[in-house]
Amino acid sequence: MLPEDLTRVRARMREAGIDALVLRPSPDFRYLGGRGEGFLVLTLEAGPAETGDPAALVPAGARRVGVDPEMRVRELFGLMIDAELVPAAAVLAPMRLRKHPHELTAIERAAAAAEAVLEQARQLDWFGATERAMALRLRRLLLESGCEEVLSLRVAAGEHTALAAHSPSERVINPGDALLVSLCGQWDGYCAEVGRVFAVAEPPEDFEAMYSVVQSAHHAALGRIRHGVAAAEVAATVREVIDGSGYGRFAAEHAGRGVGLGPDEGPRLDPRAEGDLESGMTVCLEPAIYVPDLFGARIADVVACTPSGPLLLTSGPPELRILDR
Missing domain, CATH: 3.90.230.10 (Creatinase/methionine aminopeptidase superfamily)
Incomplete structure (x- = not known):
């Protein structure tokens, strides 16, 4: 992912009122540079970072968190994140349309x-x-x-x-x-x-x-x-x-x-x-x-x-x- 793309992702997150993205292995995960089998977390200040414990990287007090549309139900329940969960696609899908x-x-x-x-x-x-x-x-x-x-x-x-x-x-x-x-x-x-x-x-x-x-x-x-x-x-x-x-x-x-x-x-x-x-x-x-x-x-x-x-x-x-x- 190019640095300017990361800047645009964060700008779209701010527009949507999203404090963090939590992704599992998927096209969105790969778009943000994910390579492993765990989760990838991107916040307005840090990341993207891969982890097995996404809740530890989501900022305290986060109100809205974008999650991967391919995430399984058990994965959603297992996040243990006290925030509104919304689809991350609203941020990432429009960006992935135009290819470098x-x-x-x-x-x-x-x-x-x-x-x-x-x-x-x-x-x-x-x-x-x-x-x-x-x-x-x-x-x-x-x-x-x-x-x-x-x-x-x-x-x-x-x-x-x-x-x-x-x-x-x-x-x-x-x-x-x-x-x-x-x-x-x-x-x-x-x-x-x-x-x-x-x-x-x-x-x-x-x-x-x-x-x-x-x-x-x-x-x-x-x-x-x-x-x-x-x-x-x-x-x-x-x-x-x-x-x-x-x-x-x-x-x-x-x-x-x-x-x-x-x-x-x-x-x-x-x-x-x-x-x-x-x-x-x-x-x-x-x-x-x-x-x-x-x-x-x-x-x-x-x-x-x-x-x-x-x-x-x-x-x-x-x-x-x-x-x-």
Whole structure:
């Protein structure tokens, strides 16, 4: 954390009437420099400091203490702090939205590692393998690439591609299946997800047409990402393209979300989202269509917002790729 950021955190604490922050290991914890497994305490005069006994570092007479939103109930009761406990996110979440150059570098490394593994995936033997077996192979490849942790991994074949949330199963992957694969890894504490669409041997009927709609929605939304544009406007652009194709009722509810120290943070690319995009924000742009019981297509790429437009940290959506083995 940069010294000027610490000054800004304390200024926001004063504005919110918060006397101290108490965090457990989480994105907020890492943002303030936490490295261990205990608690991190930041006050208006001291810290940040890691400790196993946060109550000992909270100033006597503190009236409001910001706590980590990921803190467990037993941890909250165990704090033994005689003060009003409020979410620390009100202070830290807005600050984490805009990334410094070193943060963008780490996010780009995580995205590059995930995309490289998806390129390697084209050389693997998919015919006759199960979703779970291929997910394990991809997990191993991502860890071997240098990522610290695999935060999520999706392999969905055939009808499972129509499920917005699907965990790899024992379903066998067969020729003629649509295939969705996405990887979210962590590099130097920062996260990035990349998702790609494949067809096994040959695409199902009408699948290429649907994929081209998702691809067009991705391109259209990418052209809207820049400083000062409303996040809701980017989501609306995706929806307009998909609605115009006739697939509107099958579109995913949102078009993307922020990535950084966490895999799912602000800003949200949602029609109901409030606020504008700002330089330094990074999002996972992920337009998708899910047709129940048939197939789905989702493309995920990491994009940084700049004053002049989008900075794509991955290569962008390719043409539909056919797996021949």
